[in-house]
Amino acid sequence: MPDVLVLVDHDGKRVRRTTHELLAAARRLGDPAAVVVGTPGTAARLREDLARHGATSVYAAESPEADRFLATPAVDALELAAGDASPAAVLVSATTEGREVAGRLAARLDAGLLIDVSGVDPSGVVTQVVFGGSYTVRAQVTHGMPVMALRPGSFEPQERPELPEERQLALPPVDPAASARVTARRAAPGGDRPALTEADVVVSGGRGVGGADGFKVVEELADALGGAVGASRAAVDAGYYPHQYQVGQTGKSVSPQLYIALGISGAIQHLAGMQTSKTIVAVNKDPEAPILGLADFGVVGDLFAVAPVLTQEMAARRAGR
Ligand code: FAD
Numbered sequence: 539m540p541d542v543l544v545l546v547d548h549d550g551k552r553v554r555r556t557t558h559e560l561l562a563a564a565r566r567l568g569d570p571a572a573v574v575v576g577t578p579g580t581a582a583r584l585r586e587d588l589a590r591h592g593a594t595s596v597y598a599a600e601s602p603e604a605d606r607f608l609a610t611p612a613v614d615a616l617e618l619a620a621g622d623a624s625p626a627a628v629l630v631s632a633t634t635e636g637r638e639v640a641g642r643l644a645a646r647l648d649a650g651l652l653i654d655v656s657g658v659d660p661s662g663v664v665t666q667v668v669f670g671g672s673y674t675v676r677a678q679v680t681h682g683m684p685v686m687a688l689r690p691g692s693f694e695p696q697e698r699p700e701l702p703e704e705r706q707l708a709l710p711p712v713d714p715a716a717s718a719r720v721t722a723r724r725a726a727p728g729g730d731r732p733a734l735t736e737a738d739v740v741v742s743g744g745r746g747v748g749g750a751d752g753f754k755v756v757e758e759l760a761d762a763l764g765g766a767v768g769a770s771r772a773a774v775d776a777g778y779y780p781h782q783y784q785v786g787q788t789g790k791s792v793s794p795q796l797y798i799a800l801g802i803s804g805a806i807q808h809l810a811g812m813q814t815s816k817t818i819v820a821v822n823k824d825p826e827a828p829i830l831g832l833a834d835f836g837v838v839g840d841l842f843a844v845a846p847v848l849t850q851e852m853a854a855r856r857a858g859r
Contacts, residue, residue: 540626541571556631558695569594592698599707608718632687650679656692671810690735691793739765745772746801762852786811804829
């Protein structure tokens with residue numbers, strides 16, 4: 539089987555769930571070869587987790603400056619690994635940085651680029667969400683090696699233990715004048731909640747929440763469900779919630795098991811970021827709101843009356859009532 543390169547998403551200590559999803563998808567095309575880009579020692583820390591999720595080889599692309607630049611070290615590492623392995627495809631997560639890595643790598647390798655992939659056939663044909671979510675198409679790269687950015691939440695992680703072969707990549711020094719440099723790192727606010735793109739449950743609030751204080755209702759329901767909090771662009775633009783939680787065409791793409799939309803009308807740009815969620819629940823006081831046409835379960839009502847009842851019910855069930 540040919541290798542399929544998988545760029546590992548990690549925080550230095552832990553492999554993110556999005557990588558487990560990539561490894562499961564890579565298995566359909568060949569042997570998953572995980573590429574770890576980080577400071578020295580990172581690959582050794584992540585190896586056991588990657589092996590458990592099916593990596594048949596692990597590339598260590600390590601250098602003391604690997605976490606000081608955005609995207610460039612990952613593009614360099616994938617280019618080197620592609621030269622080494624002649625892979626059938628390269629897979630990255632369709633996060634903000636992943637998309638940039640995918641685009642730059644495809645340009646460097648003169649490869650075909652597929653963004654927002656939500657399904658992969660063993661033949662290499664993929665399902666893709668395009669034009670801001672207006673269409674779902676089937677596509678295949680016909681020239682060069684495919685570089686694919688996979689939508690978080692679209693693939694189920696699988697445990698499939700392997701004994702991965704270790705391979706080293708010597709990262710070249712990064713030219714600071716031609717690359718975005720990391721100047722500071724701050725923990726994102728959000729406490730113990732799961733990351734938006736990794737959560738099984740996302741509870742999002744829109745303009746209907748009415749203000750920053752109103753988001754307490756959204757957070758309480760998310761916490762009762764062990765989920766992440768999201769927001770519409772209108773809510774973000776109005777300053778109700780920070781920008782990094784925006785879901786949609788110009789925000790994050792999510793595909794959780796359960797998406798709950800509170801006070802969100804369902805504009806196409808919002809749907810673009812969440813319409814592949816497995817089950818969608820919407821609470822809106824307007825029976826004509828477009829989101830109710832997409833939702834699996836719609837509640838016509840005031841979110842401030844409905845959401846607290848859901849929160850209470852979930853808390854009671856968790857406590858085993
Ligand atoms: P509104 O459309 O104002 O809807 C608020 C809803 O809340 C209404 O349906 C109302 O009935 C309901 N409501 C009010 N009070 C209550 C209550 N008490 N209880 C229950 N329901 C209540 N939007 C995104 O979300 N993400 C994006 O990434 C994004 N990208 C964009 C990119 C471009 C280029 C453009 C042009 C737009 C983009 N937008 C995006 C904006 C998008 O078009 C909408 O304006 C936005 O999604 C609307 O947000 P909303 O649903 O929260 O607000």
